[in-house]
Amino acid sequence: MLALIDHVVRGKLHDLGGSEDVDTAAMRSWGEERTIPAVAIRDILRGRLATAPDPHGLRLRAARITGRLDLENLATGVSLELYDCLLTEGIIARDAHLFALVLAGSVLEHPEEPALAADRLTTNTLVLNGTTVTGGVRIPWARIGGQFDCTNAKLTSDSSPALHADGLRVDGDVLLANGFQAGSAAATETVRLPGVHIGGALAFAPTRLHHPDPHRRLNVDGLVYTGLPRGIEWHEWLHLLRESTAAYAAQPYQHLAAGHRAAGHDRDARTVLIAQRHDQLHRTATSPGERGWGHFTRITLGYGYQPWRALLGLLAVLLSAVLLTAIGPGAHGGLTRTQPTSDPPLPCAIVERLGIGLDLGLPLIKVTTHSRCHITETPAGRILTVTGWVLQVLAWAFATLFIAGFTAAVRKT
Secondary structure, three states, rough: HHHHHHHHHHHEEEEEOOOOOOOHHHHOOHHHHHHEHHHHHHHHHOOOOOOOOOOOEEEEEEOOOEOOOOOOOOOOOOOEEEEEEEEEOOEOOOOOEEEEEEEOOOEOOOOHHHHHEEOOOOOOOEOOHHHHHHEEEEEEOOEEEEOOEEEOEEEEEOOOOOOOOOOOOEEEEEEOOOOOEEOOOOOOOOOEEEOOOEOOEEEEOOEEEEEEOOHHHHOOOOOEOOOEEEEEHHHHHHHHHHHHHOOOOOOHHHHHHHHHHHHOHHHHHHHHHHHHHHHHHHHOOHHHHHHHHHHHHHHHHHOOOOOHHHHHHHHHHHHHHHHHHHHOOHHHOEEEEEEEEEEOOOOOHHHHHHHHHHHOOOOOOOOOOOOOOEEEOOOHHHHHHHHHHHHHHHHHHHHHHHHHHHOOOOOOO
């Protein structure tokens, strides 16, 4: 104990392990020579045992800490850094103010409560790099002035989220990658990040993200970060939004699309918004009419984000009309000259038949060939008349859809 106090005063790391490798099995075999009471650490941070601690703070490696480390409501200007330590009853740090909290390589456990319970914690840095936490990490409404590092961390819990961070504020980056693992069997999601605001980047690439219900692995409704998620392809993040969340939420899609637009990736942004509308129709309680309209606009307009689909439909109508008059019924008695010069009347020329086809397939635009050719009263002519009505309706419909898609009139986000 005196050695630890001396190292705190001098700002040195108190290393009880030396050069030996540390793993969980070795931690559990440590005896009294490696044991530090949790209450002693609290008293040191309060200034009761070390009245003039160095600003480097309490730095300890390879120790077994007995008892639950109670930092609740504690305010200190020094850091707490525990490397490769075993805390069998975890840490409680609700409403604490710490310069930095580093638990790199440590093992935190608690049989009933969150192994790290730090609601409304305020700190400059929270490091769980390589940390194993059995019982979950709870940091809702905490404020981290720098970085939140969970690289290579393993967080598990049977009764609560593995990472519960509702409303967290982080001014720097959040790193949930490079070996990060999370697993939970609780009724809520494995990783909860709703309402989290990240001033820097979000790195999200877990090697394992587990829940018995695959749709309860993640909650990111209201999550805000800078740029695009790192460590994961954006379409993989999009897959997580669809397949790993319990309910549809618009904000995660909108934020991802905004990131793409800011990066100049307009096409990718449209893909994200199309996926959002599809998820909305699939997972929200919409009426049959709205679902039907949604499926129709998906096919014809890409939900309003791909109006070129309607333009292709209009071109298909135009091509059908031209073929109908050039080589279909229009070429087999369906069209004749308006003022015949022979008996029987000569058929219309190919150019004239093409002009009739353009009139049928183009709304508003007319090529005025009806003054030289008209549709006959023959069976072929009647087929051409009825088919022409249908094509004109389709042409107007596709033209209207194209305008509606181009002006974003049918988008619903």
